[in-house]
Amino acid sequence: xxxxxxxxxxxxxxxxxxxxxxxxxxxxxxxxxxxxxxxxxxxxxxxxxxxxxxxxxxxxxxxxxxxxxxxxxxxxxxxxxxxxxxxxxxxxxxxxxxxxxxxxxxxxxxxxxxxxxxxxxxxxxxxxxxxxxxxxxxxxxxxxxxxxxxxxxxxxxxxxxxxxxxxxxxxxxxxxxxxxxxxxxxxxxxxxxxxxxxxxxxxxxxxxxxxxxxxxxxxxxxxxxxxxxxxxxxxxxxxxxxxxxxxxxxxxxxxxxxxxxxxxxxxxxxxxxxxxxxxxxxxxxxxxxxxxxxxxxxxxxxxxxxxxxxxxxxxxxxxxxxxxxxxxxxxxxxxxxxxxxxxxxxxxxxxxxxxxxxxxxxxxxxxxxxxxxxxxxxxxxxxxxxxxxxxxxxxxxxxxxxxxxxxxxxxxxxxx
Numbered sequence: 001x002x003x004x005x006x007x008x009x010x011x012x013x014x015x016x017x018x019x020x021x022x023x024x025x026x027x028x029x030x031x032x033x034x035x036x037x038x039x040x041x042x043x044x045x046x047x048x049x050x051x052x053x054x055x056x057x058x059x060x061x062x063x064x065x066x067x068x069x070x071x072x073x074x075x076x077x078x079x080x081x082x083x084x085x086x087x088x089x090x091x092x093x094x095x096x097x098x099x100x101x102x103x104x105x106x107x108x109x110x111x112x113x114x115x116x117x118x119x120x121x122x123x124x125x126x127x128x129x130x131x132x133x134x135x136x137x138x139x140x141x142x143x144x145x146x147x148x149x150x151x152x153x154x155x156x157x158x159x160x161x162x163x164x165x166x167x168x169x170x171x172x173x174x175x176x177x178x179x180x181x182x183x184x185x186x187x188x189x190x191x192x193x194x195x196x197x198x199x200x201x202x203x204x205x206x207x208x209x210x211x212x213x214x215x216x217x218x219x220x221x222x223x224x225x226x227x228x229x230x231x232x233x234x235x236x237x238x239x240x241x242x243x244x245x246x247x248x249x250x251x252x253x254x255x256x257x258x259x260x261x262x263x264x265x266x267x268x269x270x271x272x273x274x275x276x277x278x279x280x281x282x283x284x285x286x287x288x289x290x291x292x293x294x295x296x297x298x299x300x301x302x303x304x305x306x307x308x309x310x311x312x313x314x315x316x317x318x319x320x321x322x323x324x325x326x327x328x329x330x331x332x333x334x335x336x337x338x339x340x341x342x343x344x345x346x347x348x349x350x351x352x353x354x355x356x357x358x359x360x361x362x363x364x365x366x367x368x369x370x371x372x373x374x375x376x377x378x379x380x381x382x383x384x385x386x387x388x389x390x391x392x393x394x395x396x397x398x399x400x401x402x403x404x405x406x407x408x409x410x411x412x413x414x415x416x
Contacts, residue, residue, distance in 0.1 A: 002026050003026060003027045003152060003326075005155075006030050006158060006164065007029070007030075007159035008030075008158075009158060011299070012298075014320070015322060015323065018319045018322070021057075024326060028120050029121045030139075034124045038101065042187065044099050044313075047088060047095040047401075047404060050097065050098055052316050054095060058112060061108055065100040066214055067098070067214065067216055068089070068099075070087060070089075070090045071087055071197065073085075074201050074202075076202065077203045080373055082381070091401055092401045092405075099199065101214055124144060125148065126141060127165060136293050152293075153332060156296070158300060160299045166301075179279075179281065181232065182233075182234045182279055182280065183306075186227075187273055188271040192213070196217055196224065203231070203367075205357060208360075211228040211229075211268065245275065247275075280305055282303050282354070290337065290340050295339065298315035301318065301347065302351055304347070305354040305358075308360070317343070326339075359393040365385075
C-alpha cells in the first residue's frame with residue numbers, strides 16, 4: 001500500500017510511525033516547509049496520547065523532553081483557588097501527563113521516522129492539486145524545481161489548520177473562525193510556583209493566564225523554565241501574521257494587578273525570552289473527512305481551541321486509529337470509513353465543548369457568580385458541579401482514568 005502524507009507536524013509524523021508499527025512501510029511524508037525546525041512553545045500530552053507513544057516504543061524518549069505535571073489547578077483573577085485535581089500517575093492513570101516543548105517533540109518524532117523508515121520526509125513540497133483515480137489518488141506538490149506528481153493508494157492531509165487538502169476538497173470552507181480572543185505564548189525562567197509540578201490556569205472568559213513547567217528545577221539558579229499563555233478578548237479582527245513576535249511589556253501591562261502571593265503573572269510575562277502572538281481560532285466541524293482514497297487528521301480535520309490542552313493529543317490518537325484500521329480493514333475505503341466513525345463524532349463533541357471553554361468552564365462560572373472573589377468556592381459552585389465538569393470533559397476526550405486504563409490497545413499483531 002503506497003501512502004502519502006501531507007504535513008510533517010506532530011500528526012503527520014505520528015501517523016508515519018504508527019503505519020510503520022503495523023507493517024505499512026511504503027510511506028512518504030511531504031512537508032511544505034524547507035526544513036524541520038523546533039518551532040513553537042509548550043504542549044501538554046495527556047495520558048491517552050502518552051499511552052500511544054509508549055506503545056510505539058517512544059515513551060522513554062519523549063519523557064526525557066519535559067516534565068510530568070502532578071496537578072492542575074484553576075484560579076480566579078484574584079488568585080483564589082477554584083478547583084484542583086491530580087494529573088497523570090497521581091490521578092490513577094497507568095501513563096503520565098507530559099509537558100514538553102512542541103518543537104522538541106516534533107524533532108523527536110522526526111528522528112524516530114528517519115530511524116525506522118529512512119529518508120521518507122520530503123521538505124519543500126506544497127500540495128497544490130489532487131486527482132482521484134479508480135485505484136487511488138494523484139497528488140501534485142509544488143517545489144522549487146516545479147510541480148511533482150505523486151501516485152498513492154491513499155492520501156492523508158495532516159497539514160494543519162490551513163490544510164491544503166481540506167481547502168481542495170472543501171473550497172467553500174473559508175478562513176478559520178476567530179473567537180475574539182488573542183493569545184500570547186512564551187517561555188520564561190522563574191522561581192518555582194506552588195510545588196513546581198503544577199499546571200495553573202487563572203482568570204475567566206475575558207482574560208486568562210496559563211502556566212506550567214517545561215523543565216525540572218535548575219539547582220544552580222533556583223529557577224525552572226515555564227511555558228505560559230496570556231489570553232485576552234480584544235476588539236477588531238485578528239492580525240494576518242499568525243506567528244508574530246511582540247514586545248512583552250505591553251502584554252505584561254494588560255495583567256497589571258495579577259500579582260498573587262504564589263505567582264507574579266506580569267513578572268513572568270515581562271521576563272519572557274520571546275512572546276509570539278496568535279489569534280485564538282478553530283474550524284467548524286466537517287460533515288465528513290474522507291472522500292475517495294483521501295482523508296484528514298489532526299488540525300486539518302478538527303482544529304479546536306486550546307481549552308483542555310488536547311489538540312496535540314487528539315492528533316496522536318487520530319494517527320494511531322487510522323493506522324490500526326488501514327492495517328485491519330478489508331479495503332482502504334472500509335478503513336477510512338471505520339476511522340471516521342471512530343474519530344469524527346469524538347472530535348466534533350470536543351470542538352463543541354472547547355467553544356464552551358471545556359473544563360475551564362469552572363473559571364467562567366466563578367467569575368459570573370462571584371466576580372469580586374469568594375470566601376469558600378463551594379458557596380459559589382457546589383463540589384458535585386465542579387467534579388462533573390472535570391469528569392464530563394475527560395469522558396468526552398477519551399481520557400477518564402477508568403475508561404483509558406480499560407480500553408483495548410490500538411496496536412496490531414503480537415504486541416497488541
